[in-house]
Amino acid sequence: MTGPVDLNDLDLWARAVPYAEFARLRREEPVSWHDEPAPNSGFWSVTRYADIVAASRDTATYSSGRGVSFEEPTDEDMAARRTIIDTDPPDHTKLRKILSGSFSQRAVAVYQHFVEGLTEDVLDRALQHDEFDFVDAIAKEVPIRVLARIMGLPGSELDRFIDLGDRLIANTDPAVTDVVWGRDDTDAYRLYPFRSPYGKQLWDLGREVVKDKLREPGDDLLSTLLAAEVDGDRLTETDLDNFFSIMVIAGNETTRIAIAQGVLAFIEHQDQWTRLAEDPDGRAGTAADEVVRWTCPTHFMRRTATRDAELGGAHIKEGDKVILWYVSGNRDETEFAEPDTFDVGRAPNRHLSFGRGGPHLCLGVHLAKLEVSIVLAALARRVARFSLAGPPQRIRSNFTNGLRELPVRITRTA
Numbered sequence: 001m002t003g004p005v006d007l008n009d010l011d012l013w014a015r016a017v018p019y020a021e022f023a024r025l026r027r028e029e030p031v032s033w034h035d036e037p038a039p040n041s042g043f044w045s046v047t048r049y050a051d052i053v054a055a056s057r058d059t060a061t062y063s064s065g066r067g068v069s070f071e072e073p074t075d076e077d078m079a080a081r082r083t084i085i086d087t088d089p090p091d092h093t094k095l096r097k098i099l100s101g102s103f104s105q106r107a108v109a110v111y112q113h114f115v116e117g118l119t120e121d122v123l124d125r126a127l128q129h130d131e132f133d134f135v136d137a138i139a140k141e142v143p144i145r146v147l148a149r150i151m152g153l154p155g156s157e158l159d160r161f162i163d164l165g166d167r168l169i170a171n172t173d174p175a176v177t178d179v180v181w182g183r184d185d186t187d188a189y190r191l192y193p194f195r196s197p198y199g200k201q202l203w204d205l206g207r208e209v210v211k212d213k214l215r216e217p218g219d220d221l222l223s224t225l226l227a228a229e230v231d232g233d234r235l236t237e238t239d240l241d242n243f244f245s246i247m248v249i250a251g252n253e254t255t256r257i258a259i260a261q262g263v264l265a266f267i268e269h270q271d272q273w274t275r276l277a278e279d280p281d282g283r284a285g286t287a288a289d290e291v292v293r294w295t296c297p298t299h300f301m302r303r304t305a306t307r308d309a310e311l312g313g314a315h316i317k318e319g320d321k322v323i324l325w326y327v328s329g330n331r332d333e334t335e336f337a338e339p340d341t342f343d344v345g346r347a348p349n350r351h352l353s354f355g356r357g358g359p360h361l362c363l364g365v366h367l368a369k370l371e372v373s374i375v376l377a378a379l380a381r382r383v384a385r386f387s388l389a390g391p392p393q394r395i396r397s398n399f400t401n402g403l404r405e406l407p408v409r410i411t412r413t414a
């Protein structure tokens with residue numbers, strides 16, 4: 001049956017996240033079939049918290065191997081651009097092992113002072129003005145610089161990384177990229193990330209950085225990847241290309257979205273900003289979790305059924321595309337008390353924004369929480385009030401909850 005709401009209508013998402021429609025689906029048809037225009041073949045929408053966690057856990061039935069977006073790539077496409085995120089166990093386990101030590105809570109805690117210092121520098125510059133674009137001046141600045149430090153990326157290329165990452169993750173928004181998936185013929189780029197020529201440019205940039213690292217290895221993630229072995233073999237050039245692109249994309253845009261959409265949430269809930277500002281150090285941790293639940297930077301992850309299965313009362317067939325709508329699960333009233341209330345003290349907060357239950361749980365979860373909580377606490381110490389200085393501009397996408405612009409006006413603390 002086709003649901004009455006077209007969750008692939010990107011102009012609808014450009015206006016707002018369709019929360020009311022998700023609430024209806026959770027109530028009436030929690031796992032529902034949606035048709036898609038050719039060449040795609042339709043998808044299941046999984047909207048309840050418990051079903052999303054169950055599917056994430058069952059990687060033997062719900063595979064990541066056909067990619068995590070709506071696109072339906074061929075075997076050849078996947079072979080060229082498979083990253084850790086579209087790999088199933090046991091291969092996934094081997095790839096994950098290479099990097100998991102670098103992203104443990106303890107490993108990430110080492111960056112606390114660096115992130116605090118960087119944040120203060122960014123705020124010193126941005127907060128000289130009474131009005132500015134929050135995305136450009138603050139949200140964009142922190143995550144890429146943290147990522148550059150951890151990965152060992154050259155500072156001179158950061159704007160280029162940001163620009164390419166934007167064009168990839170927002171590959172459905174003509175205001176961000178001139179090669180729009182779903183509108184333009186992207187066949188020539190099908191072997192590159194996000195089926196985009198900018199995916200190739202990101203790989204090329206990555207290869208230049210790798211060349212430098214081979215000459216002069218350092219204490220960074222790229223050097224770790226270059227030295228890594230899987231089953232006794234070094235990573236191939238294709239593996240390195242894809243590790244590079246997933247890290248730059250996953251580690252940058254998502255955190256930026258959480259910070260920017262988080263400030264928008266506080267503009268809309270001034271009482272919660274006041275609560276945070278009363279005790280920034282004590283409340284920044286739970287506030288960061290709530291911001292990430294509320295803003296859900298990545299709306300969904302896709303899986304593909306490897307066999308016939310039953311989920312939430314629906315009969316899924318082998319080969320079907322299954323969309324796990326984290327954005328919906330995060331508002332599921334069976335898991336969260338008053339899910340539509342933005343509450344900076346919410347605990348427990350077992351949201352789905354980083355994935356949950358399966359092996360793909362966001363590798364950067366501790367780093368992202370560290371960054372978001374540090375930025376929120378620093379802002380709460382220095383800004384008494386944010387208000388809108390113009391309409392926020394949402395990215396036209398059902399995958400990412402990004403903002404292109406967030407014009408704000410600030411009142412500084414006394």
Ligand code: HEM
Binds near residue numbers: 252354362363367
């Ligand atoms: C608020 C910020 C972030 C959000 C909301 C987020 C969200 C996600 C989600 C939803 C997944 C997929 C989970 C699944 O398949 O169920 C994921 C995976 C991943 N994330 Fe994040 N992420 C964030 C920050 C980061 C950062 C800072 C990094 C690294 C520096 C990172 C690196 C990764 C990687 C490498 C994966 C693939 C993990 C795997 O397949 O095993 N993410 N993230």
